[in-house]
Amino acid sequence: METTISPNSPNQPIKGDLRQRDFRQGDLTRTLALVACMAVVAGAALWQATMGFRVVATEDGRRLAVAEAPLALPRVALALPGATTVPLPVLLAGDPRPAIVTFFYARCNAVCSVQGTELQQMQREILARGLQDKLRLLTISFDPRDALDDLARYAARMRAEPAIWQFAAVPDAAQRQALLDQVGIIVLPAEMGEFQHNAAFHIVTPDGRLAQVVDYEQPEAALAAALELAQ
Template sequence: MRTVITCMLMLVLGVAAFSQVSAGFRVVTSEAARRLAVREQPPLMPDVGLVDARSTGDSLRADLAADGRIALVDFIYTRCESVCRVLGNEFQQLQQAILEQGLQERVRLISISFDPTHDTPDALARYARQMQADSAVWRMATVAEARELRRLLDAFGVVVVPDGMGGFVHNAAIHTLGADGRLTRIDDLGAIGSALRAAAARSGGRAQ
């Protein structure tokens, strides 16, 4: 009898613990829990300085506030030949969809390089031309001060590890930022349709 009671107590404690770490059974991974938390309580992103392909400098939050549009943001480095290529292709598709659906006054794209040593304004400009980026819709930028990079990556949940060959291994996602500088949504690669629809809805528009 004592054994049964002990087992039942352990089961109850285990279920309670799992409920706590899975946000009430709604998610089962820490990344999913983070994404749910972002949707429920959008965090304010750090106001780091940026410099773009036109050598224009401002802070992230100042840029968002001045522009007023919902921003879909990814993190890349221009020399990447793997996951960044996928991100680049998806952002090209997003740019096309934004223009075709007339959403360019409501939604825009920002690609932020985490390799400021190599991704100078000139390098970002070359990458923008390569990706056929419309500067009115798609901005290329990197951090103005390398020391601010870690704070920015941590806030977005981006993990970047040197690969030992001059490049990086990193995770990838599409991040939705409001004009108030808050991160409201995170979507996986391949989810550009749902990311754009959500961004358009948040902006008061509607994506197909």
């Protein structure tokens, strides 16, 4: 028996429904194509910005770039307690040991305190392992208020051995900023005369090139990187 479907039967498609369905399918296709196109563009941009997806953060990208092509540090004049002003490249070239360079300000009670404690431990490790002829530490203040007496007192508080761990300031504001820019240290004024800033261990060769940047929470890695340069 042949079954006849009524025009009003719910099982029979209506032309208007077909057109609406075709429209929705076409709209979905166009949307998916647009999303795919945007994903390709975004992926290409991310590939370029992250050095082929090897890094995501800008800081990680800078550190990778430094490791692949060490940067020459600017010829800034350093003032050291108990010494005359000396250009940074001259200070570095006068000693065959690689330097682990850090930046701080004497009044800091946050990141600088943590890094200072790590540097103390690093100095003890250097002495315990007899590495004082292999590498050295150099801590530079970015606070124009830090006088040489302030640095000397800070060094005494840290029990810094002068033959291993030196402190310095950069008296000239323009030179100081040029050095901070080159090593990637960002310093922002904060309340109560404090500063907000990032921190890291900067591994520097005797010829004045920044060879590697290590996170300040990884002192063992910084020590290993400096020793590798000393070989």
